[in-house]
Amino acid sequence: MRDDESPAPGTAKGLTATPTPAAIPVQAAATPSGASRTASAAAPGTGASPWLRRLVVVGLLLAAVNLRPGITSLGALLEEVRDGLGMSGTMAGLLTSVPSACFALFGFAAPRLARRFGPGAVVCVGMAAITAGLALRPLAGNTVLFLVLSALALGGIAVSNVLMPVIVKRYFPDKVGTMTGLYSMALSLGTALAAAVTVPMTHALGHGWRLGLGVWAALAAVAVLPWLPLVRDRTGAPREPVGTPAEDSTRSADRAQATDRTRATDRTRAAGDGGSGRITGSRTAWALACFFGLQATAAYITMGWMPQIFRDAGLSADKAGLLLAVTMVMGVPLSFVLPPLAARMRTQGPLVVLLGVFGLIGYAGLWSAPAAAPWVWALLLGVANCAFPLALTMIGMRSRSGAGVVRLSAFAQSTGYLISIPGPILVGTLNQASGGWGLPILFMTALMVPQIVCGVLAGRRRHIEDEW
Incomplete structure (x- = not known):
């Protein structure tokens, strides 16, 4: 069995890995059969017809565009939301x-x-959950309901974000890199678009922050449409051939023998392909989880608080939104450059340090003179935030097999997102307690140091299978 294939039904228990928030298209989830058997109409490597693949492309791009506006549009109008709901x-x-x-x-x-x-x-x-959450949360009359409806939209964002690589792997096994690049670009563009136009659009509509936030539900509603024909589609799953009862019996016996052989082979290989051992026993896995969590902390602090930092420094809300857009749009070109560059390097530590230095200089500028050169600080922090594609690349390089990569991705990303939860809360608390942004920015700067250290450790030429 190749590493990039889904395990057969008889695969040893230790090898069945569950893909979790991963942007590494290593392994598609298994699905039931239901695709057409007309091979002549199928695209290479899938059971999908050309028209179906074109529909999936449209669906992927529209979905990706909607994976961040619910976050960055709120960051651009956070001051108005806080005042309107009496939020601490x-x-x-x-x-x-x-x-x-x-x-x-x-x-x-x-x-x-x-x-x-x-x-x-x-x-x-x-996509429907995103639409409902973004449409209803502006109607909330208190903070708790606003949080609940935000969580509804963000839950839709989370499950869609996790499954984008699976969709790519399923329908485009022959063009994984191209399609991953396309939806990554669409995601970055959607992030920047919401940051740039939310405030001026709110002013133009003239009905306050509620309509300015709610209007993004319309874009999410459009993204639901191409997925409706795909609800029952099971393209990409292995298909059962149709034959006589005798042929079916022979095939059943062959499958049983193949399953036995697979079990024996997998038991032999289990120790070397990510299927055995506790991943928590790997220092490299922990270093990657901490690096992922710290870079995610910086990213969500930036998306949530950076516009407010610039506004409190005397810049207009429109300009603060554009500055956030500049920071976010840096992910478009660098997401294409960093992964192949990192893959060619023996260790990725130098890239981690370089991105960290950009972040430290950007934070220093925000702390000392946020209004003096805001475009420079936004650009520097945009480069620093590109630690995300670097972290994903390192996850793919720190295991010897596809099954190991899936386990490492599951551990590093789920643990990392949990690590990132307290950071934005502490920034808000420090801002309220100190009455300014000096202390919160120092806190953000201090977090960059362990991020660099963990990234350097995670970037060493190691494999998790060698550490448990």
Whole structure:
């Protein structure tokens, strides 16, 4: 069995890994059969017809565009939301931590739901949840209800985010890199678009922050449409051939023998392909989890609080939103450059240090003179935030097999998102307690040091299988 294939039904128990929040298209979730047997109409490597693959492309791009506006649009209008709901700094910090909590919690459920209902159905429901959450939360009259409805939208974002690589692997096994790049670009563009236009659009509509936030539900509603025909599609699953009873009996015996051989082979290979041992016993796995968590902390602090830092420094709300857009749009080109560069390097520590230095200089500028050169600080922090694709690349390089990568990705990302939850809350608390941004920015700067250390440790040329 190749490493990039889903385990056969008889695979040893230790090798059945559950994909979790991962942007590494190593292994697609198993699905029931239901695709057409007309090979002549199928695209290479799948059971999908060309029109179906074109529909999936449209669905992927629209879904990706909607995976961040619910977060960055709120960051651009956070001051108005706080005033409108009477929200404290700590509660505002909790609100900016909700994305991390949802990514950690809903990420565990997404693969299981996809195996039961199919990833197309789960993404369709996810887009509907985003639409409902973004449409209803502006109607909330108190902070608790606003948090609950935000969590509804973010839950849809989380499950869809987890399943994007699975969709790519299923429908485009021959173009994984190209399609991953396309939806990553669409995700970054959606993030930047919401940051840039939310405030001016709110002013143009003239009905306050509630309409300015709610209008993004319309874009999410459009993204539901291409997924409706994909709800029952089971393309990409292994198909059972049709034959006579005698042929079926022979095939059943062959499958039983093949299963026995697979079990024997997998028991032999278990110690070397990520299927055995406790991943918590690997120092490299812990270093990756901490690096992922600290970079996620910085990213969500940036998306949630950076516009407010610039606004409190005297910049207009429009300009603060554009600055956040500049920070977010840096992920478009660098997401294509960093992974192949990191893959060619013996160790990734130098890249970790370089990105960390950009972050330290950006934070220093925010602390000393935020209004003096805001475009420079936004650009520097945008480069530093590209630690995300670097972390994903390192996850793919720290195991010897596909099964090991899935286990490492599950551990590093789920643990990392849990680590990132307190950061935005503490920033809000420190801002309220100190009455300014000096102390919160020092806290953000201090977090960059362990991020660099953990990244250097995670970037060493090691494999997790050698450490347990």
